[in-house]
Structures are given as structure tokens and as C-alpha cells.
Amino acid sequence: MEANQLLGFLKFFHNPEYMELMLDGVIHCQTPEAYRLASQEGRGDLNESCSMSWRRVRGDPDIELHINGRTVPLEDLNAVTVHGERGDSWLTCWLALRLPAEQEDLDELKRDLARMKVEFGSHYVFLPAFHAVSYLNRLKESADKPMWAAEVSYEEHHVRWSARCKSAAYSYQREYRVGFGECDVHDTEPYVFSCPGGFRDLMYADKELQLVNEDTGKVLLDVGSL
16 A cells, blocks of 8 residues: 555544434535534634634624724624635535555544544544445435535635635644535535435444554554544
8 A cells, every 4th residue: 555545534423323324324514604603623613615704793803994094893794704716515524544654644643533533523434435436426316416525625824715725723634525515605504415225335333443564463543542
């Protein structure tokens, strides 16, 4: 196997009942606005899918308009959203698991996975890379909205942020996301649909998942024990 080779995808759950529903084919997709308004560590992103957002309901500092040396308070303003590339879609997200190249990459992966389990839950589903196309095809066949899928990139500069690019502060999430349709910027209603037959033939739930040195037999990574 080659360094950085895609091994598969992980999704974490606090509630095992939600994990079982997903395995049975229920796809629950959130809106970007739901993430913009969320306060949970890791789940919330004030600028999800956009370059900048401001919300009075979040208690954000007031915005002022400066014109020729004069300051004009925008008292009637409740929300501002600045999109760069494209707009908002309903999202379902995974962590892309790639083969580490060096020991420091392995150490970083362990830290990232441990953090993900704290923020998103210790229960997990693994989708092997060789089943990814089948999974995406089932989603596309069952959804009644246009679908896209992409591995997320991470940038420091906010002008690059979009549905496919997030702040570098979230790079530990190593995200691969699937988007559906185009939702309203302030929509918080999830998009839920079912895939007949589910995914139990493609995925493994809470099973032993290890990286093992084939020469020495040493366990390099054990997802369950993190």
C-alpha cells in the first residue's frame, strides 16, 4: 500500500440508535445554517459553507457601516451571509481515513481520531474505500435532489471557504462530505430519506479496525481503543 492511500471512511455516533438507523438506510442531512447556529464543539462552525456569517441571534457584535468618516449602526440587521463558491446544500459527512506516510503523520491521525470520538461519539461505522462507489450510487438512486460529493480542503483565509473548503481549524476532521440540492441560507430543517436495503453489506459497525505492520505484526493504530 502507498502512503496517503485512501483506506475508507469513518462516521462517529454518540447514540448507537442513530448508527443503526443509518445502517438500515436512513440518511439524515443537516443544513449549513444548523451548523452555523450550533454551539457544540466540533459540530458548530460559524462560517459553515460560506466566507463569513453574522447572526444577531448568536449574539455576534453589532455591525457598523462606515461612510466617508461617518459611522452608521445597522440596527435592523438580523443576519449577513457572504458566499464565495456556490451556495448551501444539505450535508452528510464522513472522515476520510488515509494511510499515514511517517510516524508523525500516524501520531497526528491518532490525535485527530481521538478528538473526533470525543466530539462526535465513540461508536463508529467504517465504509471501506472499495465500497464507496456502491454507497454513493445508492444515495444518488434514492435521493430526490441533485447530489455532489467531495473531500474537503482546508484553508486559513476566509475568502476560500465554501461547502468544499473549511477553516484550517477544522482540518482534524479530515472531512469527506456528500451534498444534496440547494437549501435556503436560513433553512434549518434536515433532509431525511431512506435507501432501500440499507448499507449493512457495505459497512462495519463498531468492529475491530486496526493498522498492523505486516512485517512485525505490531498494531500501529486501533480505532476502537483511542
